[in-house]
Amino acid sequence: MKKNISIAFLIFFLLNLVVSCGKKDNRSTSSHEGLAVEMTSLEKIRLGESLFKGKGNCASCHLKDKKVIGPSVREIIEIYDKHEVSIVSFLKGEGEPVVDPSQFIIMQANLTITKKMSDLELESLEAYMRSL
Ligand code: HEC
Incomplete structure (x- = not known):
């Protein structure tokens, strides 16, 4: 027993x-890629918000619906959708400026930060901008 x-x-x-x-x-x-797929859109928005306000420093030049140093987030989204171009590609340094090309030099400096970000981080930035 x-x-x-x-x-x-x-x-x-x-x-x-x-x-x-x-x-x-x-x-x-x-893989990291596998985890990216598993992230819900809400989690992406949260990550995007922390990048937009933190590491990316985007919030110091881009407000939700008012132009400050840079165009408003709403304006950027509207123009990107109209032109059917990708924010992620632009932030990777693979696209042309379509919103305010005359001021591109100010934005260009930030691409050194965004070019170092992962696809997941860039997609999250876009998801956050679209949630505003
Ligand atoms: C020092 C100020 C400044 C910061 C910081 C900044 N931007 Fe910009 N951004 C600008 C200006 C000015 C423009 C307008 C020039 C242009 O359209 O390229 C712009 C334009 C853009 C555009 C439209 C580009 C186009 O096609 O014309 C996107 C998308 C964008 N910013 C995203 C971001 C994101 C995401 C961040 C943070 C990682 C960021 N910006 C940080 C000033 C800034």
Whole structure:
């Protein structure tokens, strides 16, 4: 009887080990890209907001609907949608300025920051701008 219990415990222990190893494997094989897909749009907006106000420093030149140093976020989104161009590409340094090309030199300096950001960060910035 005692032996049976020990065997039962041993089996239980082994099963647990197999299950927890499996979990660990899954986690380590999921790529950064995989995690990006798993992020909900709300999480992207939150990440975008922290980049826009923090590391990106975008908020010091772009307000929601009022032009300050840079055009308002609403104006940028409107013009980008009209031209059917991508904000992410522009921030990667792969696009031409379409909103206010005469002032591009002021914006251009910020592309050194955004070019270093991951696709996920850039998509999150755009998601936040679109949520405003
Ligand atoms: C020092 C002020 C300043 C900062 C900081 C700044 N911008 Fe700008 N931005 C501008 C100005 C001025 C323009 C207008 C020139 C232009 O259209 O390229 C502009 C234009 C843009 C445009 C439209 C570009 C186009 O096609 O014409 C986007 C998109 C943009 N900014 C996003 C951002 C994001 C995202 C950040 C933060 C990572 C940021 N900006 C930080 C000043 C700034």
